[in-house]
Amino acid sequence: MCNTLIATWRMALEGVTEAMPVASLQQAVVSAVMNVEDNPLYHSVGYGGLPNIQGEVELDAAFMEGDTLNYGAVGAVKFLKNPILAAQALSRSQRNNVLTATGALEFAIQQGLALRENRYALSQDKWKAALQQTAKEALQEAYDGHDTVCVLGASCSGSVCAGVSTSGLFLKKTGRLGDSPIIGSGCYADSASGAAAATGVGEDIMKGCLSWEIVRLMANHSPQYACEQVVHQHTETLIKRKGECGSISVIALNKAGEWGAATNKAEFSFVVGEPEKGVHVWLARCSGGVHSLERASPQWLENYLSNLPAGSGN
Template sequence: MKWGIIATWRMAKEGVEAASDMLKEGGSSGDAVETAVGMVEDYPLYKSVGYGGLPNENCEVELDAAFMDGDTLSIGAVAGIKDYKNPVSIARRLSEERFNTFLVGDGAEEYAHKNGFERRNMLTERARKLWEKRVKEIREKNLSPYDGHDTVGMVSVDSMGQMASATSTSGLFMKKRGRVGDSPLSGSGFYVDSNIGGASATGLGEDLMKGCVSYEVVRLMKEGMHPQAAAERVVYQFTRYLTEKSGKAGAMSVVAMNNRGQWGVGTNVEFSFAAATSEEMPMVYVAYPKGDKTVCEPASEEWLEAYTKRITSPVE
């Protein structure tokens, strides 16, 4: 049986590699996405997820995460949780509950504490310096405060045909306290059904929440559409619809995989992602829109080197 995993952004590559090793050995899709997302959450230089995630306007790191089991359609999610490591694991634990599967703020933190999850200050010195720099820029240059909404989202199918999806994010940089985007919302930020496939979105949550983007991609795959065609149709049709409605549409990217391990991507901006299957080694790709199509190309060495330099450069 074939297996596969696809994830948003270059930051997921090391997690995708680890997940691929698990899937090769017959590991489950649920364990694969939890492990891979957890690796992104733990790396302090990935500034839009987990430890080192960018703070809200009060310099607090509030995290959102979700997990979905494609066999049972069970979902667990947390939003606005502070000072707990690996919110994706908390979300997965919640997915095993019958009731109260989406918890926010203090309630999510109380659940995490009672269930033995590790407490940790998720604000790094680097993230604090970036926050201070942005506060200064807003004051001196009258810049918009908002930036950084790069959710890590994944979809996987294992050799038994079981599928899972997971997301994790710190949300908009300098967001209002308590702000939640699409990432933990079923059907919008993610959706997976082992009988069909799954999808996960990243971009401007305020716009992605206006439609059930991930669910719509899965629905089109159910009708027989290839993940690539489904992701493209949803992203471009919805981008046009939002523009007609309000005059603008924010950044929007979707990764998708069906239960045969075939994958696809739709995006209205330049976007990177990582994917691996039983037939394809883990690789980072760069995608960009061209008309109503999305072009996906392996990331060049120059692109990868520039990425590394960008995320490791000191905060000035």
């Protein structure tokens, strides 16, 4: 138990808890992501992920290793059981590190990675219901729910890495990439400083290269300062330039194992696992421009579980 892990959303709790005893930093990060990819009750990642406009589950994932800056990503790929494994495999190549659509699928098959039909009854029902709504209502609702799992890890020897995985925007167009497979936007890891990742409206996140910026700031600032500064400044910039800014939440972890998180939403949950302190769910909040963090209360955790859909279906 020497790695520190931080991950976006309460849905990462089980994966982070399982991954804490894993000695290899990369394996710990990848296995925490896989846990969420394999759980169909979490509707925005992997199995049971939210369908695109055509009802198909197209997945994005990325992996970055901070010692070598090795990076791999897949985008808009169907039928992978664990997109994060394809991203990790791609990060070991010198070239062709980012593959999309059928090209990404072909690579995964050549690598012998497991395939899966990721459509699942509960998320398909949500898609069918959306088709009954007016286009405007459906898109508004769709664009409010898009929770990427991002896992960052720091070893006690000061290496960092990052893994992210998502089904992206609900009702997105075929072939759409969000920020997740985009290096510097969805995640970035540099063992000289730290690692960062983002979740929210990908199109807005990528306009600020938010993960790159947080890692750059962490060279001279705390992760918490870097997260708050980047979320605050970028939200202000987009409101000024475009009149609005979508939801954005970020996490960061420096090479010393110190962490931070920030959001421009009312509430953003995340999970932290630390060698001496165990694994806990935290909440970041933003109210009137003021950022705060606190541990999730027992009541909050209970409400979360009671709001999960029943685990049958398909």
